[in-house]
Amino acid sequence: MGIREVYKGRNIDEVLELLDKYRNDCRIIAGGTDLVVHLRHKRLNPKVLVDISDIEELHGIKKEGEFIEIKGATTFTEIVKSNLVNKQLIGLKEAAKSVGSPQIRNRGTIGGNICNGSPAADIVPPLLALDSTVLLKSKNKEREISLEELFLDKGKVNLKENELLYSVKFKKINKNQVLSFSKLGLRKALAISRLCISVFLELDKSKECKRVKIADGALGKHGVRERKVEEFLLGKRLNEETIEEGAIILQEEISHRLQGRLSLPFKKEAVKGVFKSAISKALENLH
Amino acid sequence: MKKIKLTVNKKEYMLEIKEDTRLIDLLRDVLGFTGVKEGCGEGECGACTVIMDGDIVNSCLVLAFQADGKEIITIEGVESEEEIHPIQQAFLDVGAVQCGFCTPGMILSAKALLDKNPSPTREEIRAAISGNLCRCTGYNKIVDAIERAALYLKRGK
Structure with a gap:
């Protein structure tokens, strides 16, 4: 070195x-x-x-008006322990809990997980499904962009050489909304995601999808929003049939995106189960 | 070179270190705490686990300069002058040690757990040691030992 x-x-x-x-x-x-x-x-x-690991200003999760702000050097352990990461935000908690091991979670940070630009970053899909923005600070400037815009390519983020990821922000989640997370790893602890999916869901009075946002990890060059699946589910009731059809659309999207990859046959099959699990976790936690 | 000050096993050290020195190398090679083991060097195995400001960390993933001002506990720091720590005693009594390479890290993960949660369930114990690999025991004896250690600690109080 x-x-x-x-x-x-x-x-x-x-x-x-x-x-x-x-x-x-x-x-x-x-x-x-x-x-x-x-x-x-x-x-x-x-x-x-x-x-930056010991800078107090870069740690913590707090309410800011109608938003929740998580500072860049907040560790996964801090996210798991936070009272603000409540039952509705179970997907964010589960994603943080699924990272590495207790030792890794005590040190690893949300900012690091994002800025590495790893396709398998566990915290990214839940944050994408929450429509998060990131606040980037440099010496004389700051700018806020959507998290989605931050990802340029595998391992590449839209961060200038003098910029620091200061915080991540998303809108507070209402009682009738929920965020879920489901991950397929090769073992229980220390598993790097083979794939993971996060679902943000709000149903209207007739149980139809009023708002639905779906994002996944390890199924592209970086975390990706699955807009075709979202469009399909919007305004529909979630039953066996519509969930199955949503899963098929997701499979088509992935087949297209991962064309030529050796892992495609496996992921195409596995994604169905993970998708269904993320949807059913969302429904379970919605009441 | 970089000057740092840190406390290891209750003793304060003022040191001059190379910029790229890892905490594990400082603890083993400079200070002689060879109970800190290096397995994978990538944070997968947990053999290098130490307690830093009350939380377990992989000392192979912390650079020494980051530990400036921190309080570190290694396996050498858990026993008192007269006797070994109740967790160590429980590991011996249950037979939770085979080759022993993972044991220092296991015991420190157990200590960090029991310091915060004196009556953990078996599931909580398993979660607490999920970052420590053992290739000999199959873990059951280790979980038994930590359960027994919780009893020893309660009795001791």
């Missing part, structure tokens, strides 16, 4: 100043659960590291 300088950031301004000064020579480190492995394998060779 050719690291020449390391800084333990004490506040945001100091971090933004360093990012502005060192630009591409610099990497942000929070939990380090991915970065330290990359450094060891020399997949990344930054000259400067800036640690």
Whole structure:
């Protein structure tokens, strides 16, 4: 490792100043659960590291008017423990709980999970299904964009060299709405998602889908919203038939997106079960 | 080089470290706490588990400079001068140790659990050690030992 300088950031301004000064020579480190492995394998060779894991302002989950804001260096353990991540937001809690191991969750952060741009990032599908935005700060500027716009390609995010992911925001969820999450991993703990799906659901009085948003992970270059499935389910009652038909549309979408991949036959079949499980978890938690 | 100050097993250290040193290397090679084991070096096995400010972490994934100002406990720090820790005693009594490589990490994960939750269910115990791999025991004896350790700790109070 050719690291020449390391800084333990004490506040945001100091971090933004360093990012502005060192630009591409610099990497942000929070939990380090991915970065330290990359450094060891020399997949990344930054000259400067800036640690943000102990900056208080970058931790925590709070209500901001009609929004919930999660700060960038909030750990998965903090998300799991938060009272604001309630029964309606069970999908966010379950996604955070499904990451790595207790040790990883104590260190790994929501900002890191997003900015790595991993296709299998577990926290991303629930945040996409919540229509989240991200607040990006740099020395003299800040901008807010949708989380969806942040993802450019596998491992590539729309983050400028001097920008820091400050927080993630989404609208508070009402009593008649729910967010669910379902994941297929190869084992119970420490499983990287083979695929995962998150569903945001609101039914009207006649039990028809008033609002439905579906996002998945490990089924594309990054987390993806499944708009064709959403459009199909909108205004329909969720019964065996419509769920089955939704699953088939999802399969078609994935066949198209993962064309030529060796994992396609497996994922095409598996996605059906995970989709149905995410929908039924949403329905279970809706009352 | 970078100057840091940290507490390991209740003793304070002022150290000058290389920028890319990992916490595990600092603990083992500089301070001599070789009870911290390196298995995979990628956060999969949990052999390098230590307690940092009350929470378990993989010391192979923390850079030493990040631990500036932190309080660390390794397996060497759980026993008192007179006797081993009740969790260690329970591991011995139940026969939860075979090759022993995972044991320091297991015991620290158990300690972090029991410090917060003195009467865990077997399921909670399994969840608490889910980041620690053991290739010998099949885990049942380890879960038994942690259950028994909870009793020892309660009796001791």
